[in-house]
Amino acid sequence: MDDAAFPLPLDGGCRCGAVRYRITAAPTFVFACHCTDCRQLTASAFSVGMPVPKEGFAVIAGEPRSWTKIADSGLPSHQYWCGACHGWTHTVAEHSPQAVIVRASTLDDHGWVRPVGQIFLRSGYPWARLPLPLNYDTEFEDTVALEAAFAASGVRPVSTS
Ligand SMILES: [Zn+2]
Numbered sequence: 388m389d390d391a392a393f394p395l396p397l398d399g400g401c402r403c404g405a406v407r408y409r410i411t412a413a414p415t416f417v418f419a420c421h422c423t424d425c426r427q428l429t430a431s432a433f434s435v436g437m438p439v440p441k442e443g444f445a446v447i448a449g450e451p452r453s454w455t456k457i458a459d460s461g462l463p464s465h466q467y468w469c470g471a472c473h474g475w476t477h478t479v480a481e482h483s484p485q486a487v488i489v490r491a492s493t494l495d496d497h498g499w500v501r502p503v504g505q506i507f508l509r510s511g512y513p514w515a516r517l518p519l520p521l522n523y524d525t526e527f528e529d530t531v532a533l534e535a536a537f538a539a540s541g542v543r544p545v546s547t548s
């Protein structure tokens with residue numbers, strides 16, 4: 388997506404404010420993940436992920452801790468969280484290391500966030516299935532359709548400038 392079409396930067400952080408991050412490149416899409424890890428990490432029905440190009444993401448305060456597991460891809464996936472309030476802010480999966488997956492609910496302004504697709508429906512609560520056009524039983528096969536749907540959706544932060 389064209390960064391000029393997206394109001395930047397986007398700031399966010401954990402609940403207590405010790406960990407803060409800044410996004411300076413347009414997110415490529417927003418998705419819901421119903422996998423067991425996400426449900427346990429969020430203590431909720433699904434997580435809301437927002438991939439951002441790696442060079443467009445920076446931690447600007449605090450030192451997130453990480454918890455690593457071997458993902459379905461067979462490669463490590465690193466979950467970053469605040470050591471004080473344990474808020475989960477972002478993920479780096481080594482099978483797609485060019486992106487940081489920001490947990491979109493941790494944005495300061497997250498009212499605009501809306502997923503265009505959902506993954507790991509096989510693991511999720513049936514009642515939590517969202518009425519979305521792009522649905523995957525497990526991982527998404529590729530991100531082309533999700534990126535196109537997000538670009539076409541017009542879902543954007545409301546620019547205040
Ligand atoms: Zn915190």
Ligand SMILES: [Zn+2]
Binds near residue numbers: 421434
């Ligand atoms: Zn997940």
